[in-house]
Amino acid sequence: YIDNVYADEVLDSRGNPTVRATVILSDGTKESAIVPSGASTGKREALELRDGDERFLGKGVLKAVENVNSQIADELIGLSPYNQAEVDATMKDIDGTNNYSKLGANAVLGVSMATARAAATSLNMPLYRYLGGANAMTMPVPMFNIINGGEHANNSVDFQEYMIMPVGFENFNDGLRAASEVYHNLKKIIDEMNESTAVGDEGGFAPNLKSNEEPIQVIIKAVEKAGYKIGEQIAIALDVAASELVNESGKYVLKSENRELSSKELVEYYADLCSKYPIISIEDGLSEDDWDGWKILTEKLGNKIQLVGDDLFVTNASIVAEGISKKIANSVLIKPNQIGSVSETMLTIRLAQRNNYNCVMSHRSGESEDSFIADFAVALNCGQIKTGATSRGERNAKYNRLLEIGAEIAYAEYLGKAPFSK
Numbered sequence: 539y540i541d542n543v544y545a546d547e548v549l550d551s552r553g554n555p556t557v558r559a560t561v562i563l564s565d566g567t568k569e570s571a572i573v574p575s576g577a578s579t580g581k582r583e584a585l586e587l588r589d590g591d592e593r594f595l596g597k598g599v600l601k602a603v604e605n606v607n608s609q610i611a612d613e614l615i616g617l618s619p620y621n622q623a624e625v626d627a628t629m630k631d632i633d634g635t636n637n638y639s640k641l642g643a644n645a646v647l648g649v650s651m652a653t654a655r656a657a658a659t660s661l662n663m664p665l666y667r668y669l670g671g672a673n674a675m676t677m678p679v680p681m682f683n684i685i686n687g688g689e690h691a692n693n694s695v696d697f698q699e700y701m702i703m704p705v706g707f708e709n710f711n712d713g714l715r716a717a718s719e720v721y722h723n724l725k726k727i728i729d730e731m732n733e734s735t736a737v738g739d740e741g742g743f744a745p746n747l748k749s750n751e752e753p754i755q756v757i758i759k760a761v762e763k764a765g766y767k768i769g770e771q772i773a774i775a776l777d778v779a780a781s782e783l784v785n786e787s788g789k790y791v792l793k794s795e796n797r798e799l800s801s802k803e804l805v806e807y808y809a810d811l812c813s814k815y816p817i818i819s820i821e822d823g824l825s826e827d828d829w830d831g832w833k834i835l836t837e838k839l840g841n842k843i844q845l846v847g848d849d850l851f852v853t854n855a856s857i858v859a860e861g862i863s864k865k866i867a868n869s870v871l872i873k874p875n876q877i878g879s880v881s882e883t884m885l886t887i888r889l890a891q892r893n894n895y896n897c898v899m900s901h902r903s904g905e906s907e908d909s910f911i912a913d914f915a916v917a918l919n920c921g922q923i924k925t926g927a928t929s930r931g932e933r934n935a936k937y938n939r940l941l942e943i944g945a946e947i948a949y950a951e952y953l954g955k956a957p958f959s960k
């Protein structure tokens with residue numbers, strides 16, 4: 539049984555406070571988990587409780603820590619760690635709201651993850667095996683975010699993330715190697731352009747490029763310089779994070795091009811990009827409020843490429859269900875802290891998979907050394923993971939953990955292009 543639960547305040551990769559929760563079992567097992575934090579958050583995400591006082595510029599999490607140490611610990615001590623759903627539902631009951639606005643999703647998710655990890659350890663099982671059983675065998679195809687714009691950078695690029703996906707490889711390891719080689723070639727190219735090679739929050743570069751297309755062209759150069767075939771072996775994925783581009787009149791502002799586009803025009807813009815470049819996935823191509831636009835986008839490109847809802851769906855099963863019934867998007871970004879617990883994240887993944895929506899397990903821009911999502915992606919056979927460039931310790935913690943997992947699974951599968959052949 540769960541013998542003790544507590545939390546403390548630690549720092550994330552951006553240097554902001556976050557919650558580390560620890561669960562101790564009656565057999566002496568002790569495990570912790572650290573909660574990530576987003577910057578371009580969706581409006582309907584579960585609440586991240588911050589103190590808002592003078593400490594850490596208002597970003598302290600002592601209230602969330604206190605909620606773990608008092609209310610959550612009181613109810614969880616004595617429960618079985620092997621009943622994840624009961625543990626998660628108990629916290630949901632204590633909170634009583636639909637977005638964890640009392641306890642804080644950062645308090646709840648930390649305990650939820652630490653419970654799963656402690657249960658796995660006490661059963662002498664790797665976390666992915668505990669969560670997914672013998673069926674956990676899909677190594678995810680990564681999305682490596684290698685050029686940043688938007689809210690994640692200070693340059694004049696409008697789109698938030700330009701990613702590469704190693705789709706033309708036999709296994710995860712070869713894909714990771716290729717991505718790393720492309721990343722280093724990209725660094726050289728950017729350096730030769732006399733642009734800064736300093737990296738952003740997720741490890742990508744943020745050169746001062748002039749248009750939203752130029753990052754794609756530079757990436758293609760890097761792929762070719764690294765000796766790989768663009769499109770064939772390495773494809774391109776975008777996270778536009780379009781909720782951040784909308785102005786008061788509902789138009790999408792492309793600052794770099796000095797243009798304001800309607801949803802329909804932006805969809806045409808994407809269609810044009812897709813006809814010129816091997817783009818296989820676009821995330822948050824339109825804003826979270828623009829469901830009519832999403833409909834147009836899905837009709838236009840939904841049978842050609844992957845359309846991922848991040849801010850749109852916020853890992854929330856009821857919003858995903860609405861999307862499915864309205865035929866909006868065809869893939870769900872999975873960020874456990876958007877919904878608040880391991881069990882609720884699983885529900886969203888199962889719903890998506892049952893309806894042939896792809897799932898992309900995802901980090902946040904504020905991360906930690908915790909590699910929970912690597913195990914989680916494999917456990918639920920998500921098939922894809924997005925966890926930054928091939929640099930920065932907190933990003934590589936996930937990729938390195940996947941190397942370890944891949945070596946343990948004798949019949950591991952790597953889907954390559956399969957999820958994208960619509």
Ligand code: PGA
Pocket residue numbers: 575576577578579580777779848900901902903904
């Ligand atoms: P966030 O960014 O963690 O800052 O929300 C990641 C994303 O938009 O996918």
Ligand code: ZN
Pocket residue numbers: 777779821822848849871
């Ligand atoms: Zn996103």
